[in-house]
Every structure is written in C-alpha cells, then in structure tokens.
Amino acid sequence: MQATALENARAIERPTRAEMLQRTPSVHRFWEQNRELFQEAWAGWEQTDAARELTLDASLYDPALRTAVEQAWQDPSKEGAVKDLWQEVFPGVYQTQFFDPAQLEVLRDYLGKTADAQIPLRPPYGISLNRGGAMLDPRSEGYLAAPNFQAFYQGLMDAYMRPISRLLFPDIVGYDTQTFGFSIQWQADADTSLRAHTDASSVTLNINLNLPGEEFSGSGVRFFDRETRKVSELSFAPGTALIHHGSVAHESMPITQGERSNIVLWLYGDHGQVPRHGAPHQAIDARTRWSVPAAKSDGFAPF
Ligand SMILES: O=C(O)CCC(=O)C(=O)O
Numbered sequence: 001m002q003a004t005a006l007e008n009a010r011a012i013e014r015p016t017r018a019e020m021l022q023r024t025p026s027v028h029r030f031w032e033q034n035r036e037l038f039q040e041a042w043a044g045w046e047q048t049d050a051a052r053e054l055t056l057d058a059s060l061y062d063p064a065l066r067t068a069v070e071q072a073w074q075d076p077s078k079e080g081a082v083k084d085l086w087q088e089v090f091p092g093v094y095q096t097q098f099f100d101p102a103q104l105e106v107l108r109d110y111l112g113k114t115a116d117a118q119i120p121l122r123p124p125y126g127i128s129l130n131r132g133g134a135m136l137d138p139r140s141e142g143y144l145a146a147p148n149f150q151a152f153y154q155g156l157m158d159a160y161m162r163p164i165s166r167l168l169f170p171d172i173v174g175y176d177t178q179t180f181g182f183s184i185q186w187q188a189d190a191d192t193s194l195r196a197h198t199d200a201s202s203v204t205l206n207i208n209l210n211l212p213g214e215e216f217s218g219s220g221v222r223f224f225d226r227e228t229r230k231v232s233e234l235s236f237a238p239g240t241a242l243i244h245h246g247s248v249a250h251e252s253m254p255i256t257q258g259e260r261s262n263i264v265l266w267l268y269g270d271h272g273q274v275p276r277h278g279a280p281h282q283a284i285d286a287r288t289r290w291s292v293p294a295a296k297s298d299g300f301a302p303f
C-alpha cells in the first residue's frame with residue numbers, strides 16, 4: 001500500500017535543533033522542499049479522529065466583541081460599539097476580552113493536538129527561540145497548515161484584527177495588507193522571558209490563551225512610553241488581548257511558575273513597510289475600514 005502524506009511527513013528526517021538555531025541553508029531547503037508534503041499531511045491529519053472532534057469557529061470570540069464586530073460588518077456606521085470595548089491601559093496600548101474563556105479549551109486542545117501530530121512544525125525564532133510555539137501564517141516556513149486552523153486564522157486577521165487596528169490606529173491604514181503570526185509559550189525552567197524590543201509590525205495583537213484556573217506567576221509584559229518615559233507592567237487574564245503599534249517597546253518579564261500561552265499576530269504593509277511615527281496619514285471612511293484589501297500575500301516574513 002502507498003504511504004500517505006501524513007505517514008511520510010511523520011517519518012521524515014528533521015534538522016537538528018543546532019541547525020535550526022543556526023538557520024543553516026539546509027534548514028531553509030528542508031522547509032521549502034517539503035512545503036507541499038506538509039500541507040497535504042496537515043489536511044490528512046484533520047481527517048483523523050483526534051482533529052475531527054474539534055472545530056474552530058466564531059464561538060471562540062467573546063460574545064460582546066463578536067456581536068459588535070458582526071454588526072460593524074453589516075453596518076460600518078456602528079463601528080463605535082467595537083471601539084468602546086477596548087480600554088486604553090497604557091499610552092497607545094488597548095485591552096479587551098477577545099476570546100470567551102469558556103470556549104478557549106477548544107483552541108488550546110486543538111493547538112496541543114497539532115503539537116502532538118508529529119508533523120514537523122517550525123517554532124518561532126525571532127529574538128529568541130520559543131520551543132512551545134509554532135508559526136501560523138502561510139508565508140512562514142513550517143507553518144501550521146491545517147485547513148481548519150487556517151480558515152479560523154484568516155477570519156481572525158481579516159474580520160477582526162485589521163478593521164479593529166484601523167479603528168484604533170488610523171495611521172496604519174495602507175500598512176496593513178500583510179499578515180503574520182506565531183504562538184508562544186512561556187514556562188518556568190524553559191523559555192521564560194524576552195528582552196525589551198519593538199516589533200517589526202505596524203500593529204501587534206497579542207491574545208492570551210490560558211484557561212480559567214490555569215495560573216502562572218510573573219510573566220507580565222512591561223511597556224515603555226517613549227514620550228513620557230512611563231513604564232507599566234501589564235498582565236494577561238484568560239482570553240484577554242493587548243493591541244499596540246509594533247513601535248511601542250515592550251519586554252516579557254520572567255515567568256516563575258506555571259505556563260502562559262499566547263498568540264501574537266502582526267499586520268504590516270507590502271515588503272514589511274510600517275508607518276513612520278508621527279507622519280501625516282489619510283483619513284478613510286467606516287465602509288473602507290470594514291473591508292478586506294485586494295492585495296495578496298507578498299511572501300515576506302520578518303523571521
Ligand atoms: O510575552 C508576550 O506576550 C509578548 C511577546 C512578544 O513581545 C513577542 O513575541 O514579540
């Protein structure tokens with residue numbers, strides 16, 4: 001009998017951790033040459049019993065956010081109700097209840113099962129390697145290509161993140177055609193923190209996936225305001241999100257107990273372009289804000 005893509009992907013010899021960290025050309029070749037095999041394998045994996053019982057859909061969103069966003073798509077003049085759900089918790093940093101904590105288990109189970117699927121997945125190695133995470137966008141080598149996940153991710157970026165970003169940060173309009181994302185996991189005694197940095201995004205949406213009762217200590221994110229020099233440490237509760245310009249400096253403080261799981265989503269313009277701080281920008285109307293740009297993925301990935 002002929003082996004399936006899933007079987008072949010599971011059996012394939014993988015680059016070593018050292019090779020991955022050194023980003024050797026052979027590692028790029030490994031992901032590039034097996035791109036279609038892994039895509040087929042993920043499609044096959046979704047037909048297995050483990051994956052079939054979990055469906056990612058709009059029931060994951062917090063009901064208040066979902067209602068406001070769906071109304072804004074129907075009638076963009078009602079977009080103010082979406083904005084009202086976000087609270088400015090630091091200069092230029094907004095917070096909301098993004099996912100419904102009662103539904104989060106579905107997404108966590110799903111991501112846990114993808115990690116156990118034995119199909120090679122590339123962890124994020126931006127500033128540092130995050131072993132518990134995965135690349136989420138199709139532009140990334142070794143991304144999580146499961147079709148159900150991809151449909152959910154594209155919906156999150158197009159129906160939620162982009163219009164919300166345009167509403168809160170009008171200067172990012174036009175620098176928002178391209179999507180990028182990864183998951184991260186902080187764990188005491190493993191990957192614990194991330195030094196102060198800015199993101200190469202126009203805007204970053206960082207959503208916490210911890211389940212209710214899944215406690216951790218430490219692991220706040222410190223934000224730095226370049227104008228006032230103010231510094232605040234913000235903490236995540238299950239399903240809450242922070243959104244900010246990529247240019248706002250931030251730092252992940254050490255986790256001392258437990259685990260924190262987040263997904264980090266970026267928008268930027270073609271070829272990685274981001275707005276210049278304080279540059280003049282054009283105003284657009286609500287109907288344009290609530291639309292999906294025609295631009296296709298340019299394939300550029302910052303890391
Ligand atoms: O710890 C966090 O949630 C933030 C992570 C972060 O800033 C990044 O991955 O760029």
Ligand SMILES: [Fe+2]
Pocket residue numbers: 197198199250
């Ligand atoms: Fe960051």
